[in-house]
Amino acid sequence: QDGDSYKTEAEKAANGGTANYISAATVSSSISGDCQISGNFTETEAKTLANLINSGSLPVKMTELSSNVVSAQFGMDALNRTAMAGIIGIIGVMIYMILKYRMPGIISALMLVAYIWCVFGLYSIMGAVFTLSAIGALVLGVGMTVDVNIINFERIRQELFQGRSVRTAVIEGQQLSLSAIFDAQFTTLISALIMYIWGNGTVKGFATMLIITVIMTLVLNVALSKLLLSLIVDSGICDNRPEWFGVKKNQIPDVSKGESQFYSDTKKFDYMGKGKFVIRIALGIFAAALLFGIVGTVKGDGFMNIGIDFSSGTQLTVTSSDTKVTIDDVQKKMESLGYDGFAYQTSGDYTVYATGKTSLDTEELKTVKEAFNEMYGEEPGDNVVTPVVGRDLVKNAFILTIVAWIAMMVYITIRYEWDYGIGCLVALLHDVGMVLAAFCILRMEVNITLISVLLTIIGYSINNAIIIFDRIRENMQNTKGHLNEAEYRQVVNTSIDETIWMAFDGSITTLIPVVFLLVMGSSAISTFNVAMFVGLIAGTFSSIFVAPAVWVWLRVHHTPKAKTKKEKKQSKEKLDEYTIKGINA
Structure with a gap:
């Protein structure tokens, strides 16, 4: 405390009194850089001492800028529902991939299981916390990591439609798809890194999961998936079995007879011609949004419904495990406590959100929470954000x-x-x-x-x-x-x-x-x-x-100047391939 001296406190300790310091370490050697405090500590005492030292000395008045408290029942219910929805969604992705791509789809499903296992393992090692946003990012990562397999598998199918053998189609498809896969993943990584560096806690959690997703995607679905598929194909069990890749034999030309590609699983479409209609629809939606925003501004509700995260205020999450929670009951209780400017929204039968533009301080929150605890047997969760x-x-x-x-x-x-x-x-x-x-x-x-x-x-x-x-x-x-x-x-x-x-x-x-x-x-x-x-x-x-x-x-x-490039040999894709029995078939 202010005015205390180590000498005085050390004398108290020597005379059997209680000193105010948290540790009385002595210097046994010169300090240049890091130092270590040694002693006969239990694990609990060591952790407590480390926490106290890390907290430092704060001779200032602390003012709460923001807080976010989630009630245990509401948090567990939200977590369980989100996790269940995520599991079903992942199973749906696996089924879709197997039905569309057959044998490679099975490999994709296995890699997806490995991806989820690795993500949970990394999060456990890092000691990271699974928030709702992080779980959402995990499920999103499922789609992103499968996307890599889709680019690869589609390219292999296109090589088969051109008359390539299964072995050559896999080699060519994997090589030709690599640049698109890398560029797509790297742009996602750029966005995730920026979120992690400049974002706050919620955004950082989301960004952490995205970064892990990109890394796991490159390791599992680019390296390991490619290796596994190559090993299976090189074993010879896929020879003359294009149907294992979702391609029928009657869709493949016989290049040994001079046939060229005659089948594609897409229909010719004038995308550029029809694009103007899509652009007009988009402009119509933007115009409608502008109109709704102007109407909202005139009514005094604002151009958009800006939440308290940006405008400051308080949001209460009133929940109950066994009693029905209604907007009328919550509103009456809030008004009886003197809070009239809150908006209310229900979520199911047991949750009501109360949102106001005023940031309640600690004492006001305590009063509100005690009132709802008496009413429903549970303290409401709260999210308070100040204008700063x-x-x-x-x-x-x-x-x-x-x-x-x-x-x-x-x-x-x-x-x-x-x-x-x-x-x-x-x-x-x-x-x-x-x-x-x-x-x-x-x-x-x-x-x-x-x-x-x-x-x-x-x-x-x-x-x-x-x-x-x-x-x-x-x-x-x-x-x-x-x-x-x-x-x-x-x-x-x-x-x-x-x-x-x-x-x-x-x-x-x-x-x-x-x-x-x-x-x-x-x-x-x-x-x-x-x-x-x-x-x-x-x-x-x-x-x-x-x-x-x-x-x-x-x-x-505005045609850009062409880059001068050295002449390269003609790519393999431009060369016709002939099927020679015993060599590539």
Whole structure:
């Protein structure tokens, strides 16, 4: 305490009194860097001493800026429901992959089990806490990690449709899919790292799971899955069995007889021509959101329903394990305590949320909690945010978004060209705008969880655009000179046609767990689920219709200078393969 001296306290201890210090360590050698306190401590005493030293001396008055308390019953119920929805969603993804890709689908399902096991193991080693957002990110990671297998398996199927043998198709497919897989995962990693560095506790938890997902995806679904598939194929049991990859024998040309590819599992479609209708629908949704926002502003409710995370305030979660909780009862109790400015929302029969724009202090919260504890037998959970924290959250959210966009733009420009980067950026603006438009129209609460989702969409929805752009870049290598608009549109239509199932299946396997979370999961992460659902749908359409349209416009009006490249040997994909019995068949 202020005014205490070590000498005086040491004399007290020597005379059998009680000293105020927490430890009386002596220096036995010179200190240069780290030092160690040794003594006859029990494990509990050592931990207590470490905690007290780490807490330091704080001769200042501490003021609570924010707090978040969840009642045990509500937290366990939310956790159980979310976990069950996640398990069912994961099983749904496994079934989809096996039905679509047969033998490789089984490998994908095994890798998915290994991914979940490794994630839980890493979290246990790190001592990390499983929050609802982290579980949501885990389930999202299931879709992301399967997405890698889809890109690989679809490329193998395309090689089979061209007349390749199973062995050659697997080798070629794995090699040709690697660049798209790496670029897609790396952009997600950029977004996750930015969230982790600048985000707060909730966002950090979400980012930690995303980083682990990317690492596990690269290790399990790029390295291990590829190795396992290669070992099975090299054993010879897959020879002349394309049906094990979901391809029928009558869909494969006999190149030894001079036949060329005659089958594709997609239909020719004018994506560029129909894209204008998708863009018009998007503009209509943005206009509707603007109208709803203006109406909300006129009514005094604000342009959007900004939650207390950004505007400051208090949210109480009133729950009961056996007594029905109604809005009327909660409102009457709050008004009797003198709180009139709260809004109320029910979630099932046993939970009511009470949200107000006033930040209650510790004593006020204590009074409210005691009142509801007497009423329902359980203390309500609370989330209190002061104006200082609200302003910081808004600022950090804005910085996170801008930095993530810039970082990914730089990466795509380095890997591709600047016009590919602009196409991806416009698509990302479309995706983020769609999510915000949905929240504006539905008047859903905008809180810190939404920011986590927006950052995830920024990192994930770009995946499909990269897959399509990777194929556009590949097909552009077969063209010479400056193309006209019609020729650029043809290249884009062909590229989208060749990658459409990669984009659709990747979105479907991510949407399956999100849909189960939406229908069966806890209402505590409903914001997360709705935002992810809208963002994934928007991301799928923008990668197919928006990003390529922007790229074509830029190519026609502002063609970038071609990079000088050394001549390379013709890629294997351009060479015709002949099936020679005993060698490659």
